[in-house]
Amino acid sequence: MKNTHQVWVWIEHHKDVINVGSLGLLGKARELAQQLGGGNVAAVLAGTDSPQITEELFSYGADDIYLADDKSISLFDSESCAGFVAGLAREHKPEIMLWGATSLGKEIAARAAVKLDTGLTAHCIALDIVEIDNVTQLAASVSGWGGNAIIRIICPQKRPQMATVKAGIFPPARFEKRQGGIIRVKAAQSPARIEVIEVITAPERADAPEQAEVVVAGGWGMSSLGGLEQAAELAKLLGGSLGGTRPSVDAGWISHDKMIGQSGVSISPRLLITLGVSGAAQFTSTVQSSKFIMAIDKNPDAPIFEMADLGIIGDLPEILPRLIEKIKAVKDKK
Amino acid sequence: MPGDIAVCIKQVPHPDCLAKLSLDAARGTVNREGVPAVINPVDRNAVEASLRLREKLRNRVIALTMGPPAARKALEDALAMGADYAVHLCDRAFAGADTLATARALAGGIRSTGGIALIICGNTTIDSGTGQVAAQLAEMLDFPCVTDIEEIMPEDGASLLVKRAWEQGDIRVRVRLPAVLAVNAKINQPRLPNVLDIMAARQKEIKEWCAADAKVEAGCVGLAGSPTQFWQAGEFHARRQGEILRGSPDEMVAAAVDKLKKLELI
């Protein structure tokens, strides 16, 4: 049988909302499938058959959806999920499988990799199709040792090639709607060795940097501001989220869940404004998918300017109040 | 709880020295020379969690690691904290392992140790940071697995109640034994060994096992048993052809806002 579904994406969802990382991966999967010669992209879904979700999957890049027919399979049950997805992969032999590097997704991916006896590369920051020794394959880039190096990992002999990716690395993109189908697949629950007693959903983090369209990121250089107020004001003015680098979290200015960087979240907003961020690789490697980066720092040699689309070299106490005032003026005109 | 607790630990470069590591770009291996090694930070939380369970359940805690001869030090730290004895999977055949091959070696170690009812790991390491080994180990042993654990409460002898974190909150889960748990740093504060514990640690046994002792085939572990391979390494850079503004603060801000407006970013 011809292998038509070359790139698969495991879909994570909760309460009828698809994880933003899963949506981004569908878009990336399209790109990879094209480079592989035009194969299809399939979303692998368990635990729901909500039309709202399936519609959304089609519009974010899925050609087809493999749906576990047993709706009672819970995403919290990594054994059953891994069993379902591995069985499916054995039958249809995808080239590549992608997973969100979430707390639950990693567990399922890891178990599935063992079941399929294949390689799994964690926390990738880039995925490319390359040709090595006449074999077209996936090169998964991960950052190493504090982010100063990029390491490209391959899985030359085993299939599928599997990778996990943090939300925010690949921003979701809408595609023309596919003529896809929903393929219902028999799925069996594993013997219940794990029983979910209670799911406590934390209050929605409305201003989570990884979800925001606009992010203001503070770095160590914010110390010259004598407080957070102005940075917060700028974020509010732009309807964005205020996050920060490791030093600004360590200094207690930014809460830990808003830390941007390899030990925190990855972001890909439309606009990123950095305030006093010098641009260590541990930070820059996780914001590189941002559409537009504007950097403000007083050190002209700061590496952040090398990756910025627009740079202002100056003291924050001089620049920031003027910037806020000017943006206010623009907004007021509208 | 019938059976012992195995705590899997890893020796890693000192967190303050990660930037000093250099890469052998040809072989894809890390040059660790001159960089002090320590027990992976969250693995100490795993040891602490094991010891606290032992205090309630009265079983033994066995520290397990796979690594070069120097990794013995990490086991000594675990013994000083209070582990009863240790197993060191130490064989050239284990070198260069990816997560799958690492999990295979650990699974061999667990099987050969025998009588393990619970395996506790740290959630992730600071060097490679995949966070995959615990779940892969569980799959190989056909145990259930829960990761990102912030709380463990023993129930009857057959199960544990745990609280795990995930992106959207917490989940309380009952897990049947035998099982693999991966804990995060919030679960506890690892104890400091006292002077007597430090002195007693050297009297405790560290079993050194090669691949054959762990009953794993040399071809299934280490570099030979790893499906993923290093291909290339490079320095990270994400250059953009950006524009750097010049002039007075007023001029720069005016130009910046103009540009943001033109691009419809504000």
Next chain:
Amino acid sequence: MDFNLTREQEMLRDMVREFAQRELAPKALALDAKGEFIHDIIKKTAELGLVGIITSKEFGGTGMGHLARMLMIEELSRIYASLGFFFQTGQIGMYAIENFGTPEQKQKYLPALCKADKIISTALTEAGGGSDPSAIQTTAELKGDEYIINGRKVMISEAPVCDLAIIVAKTGDKFSAFIVEKGTPGFTTSGKENYVGLRSLPVGDLVFTNCKVPKANLLGQEGKGLAVAIGGISAVGRTGVAGVALGTAEGAYAAAVKYAKERKLYGKPIAELQAIQYMLVDCNMEIETARWLCYKAAVLLDQGKSPRDAGDDITRCKLYSCDIASKVALRAIQIMGGYGTIPQYEITRRLNDSIELFTAAGTQEIMKNTLARSIIA
């Protein structure tokens, strides 16, 4: 010759380093400002087996030895010298009791001291001067089964908080050592001096007015009290002070190196300026020299040398370490420019602590006298 620590010593050092990071680093500034005795933190060190580190297991100690103790004092003092200094003063008395006490005295006092349930002071100094023991005026007269003690000891570490004290008093024309417990009628403590450094260890006076002490509290033989006190002060006090000085210098030096690498001037870190580099080199050389003098003295004691036989090495480590601690602290202040003297940068504390060490357990000049006598003997 092997310059390596044993694995146990290495683990001890790592443990103490982490304890200092957890328990001292976040609070050092506030503790110093407050200037109160840190009994709660000392209790925690006791739980870790640190207070009894040179006391044998038989009496509740952990018996790890003098080098282990040196490493511990060095690590603690690197972050907060007051705590390091507690082990200097506190362990003198413990050492004296273990080496000169009766089996009953050891059983009675050492286990509680190892747990830090009780705090002990050792008191020699009087208003007539600390460097000259023959100037001691405090008297102890034997009447029946009791000694009647009269006199005043001044500038005694932990005096305001001690539960017992070892004091040296005149018995006839010789000197004898006694253990005096808090609550003994006629024994009071007075005053608390406001010193500029080592501020978490209160210093004050011990006052004896017809204080009746049972004969059983004589420590060592009558008339041999100076040997009791000097043995402890040398083996434990001087090495301890040297360890505090070493750690204090290391703390100041580490801050200076960090600052020099971060602070930019003329477009580059000041660490690239030769003037700064030379200052760092001097600090580095002095610290390394002090460290090996300290370790050597401790190793000799661990090898079973008596305080007298290890005397020259003990003298050298105390003299040199205390000499360089303030020099290093001053250079650190210089390197840090205007920030150097802001207390929040924690260098002035190092300087203040370091200058307290000159006089502790024998002044620098007494050290020189002692060494000179040995050289020309």
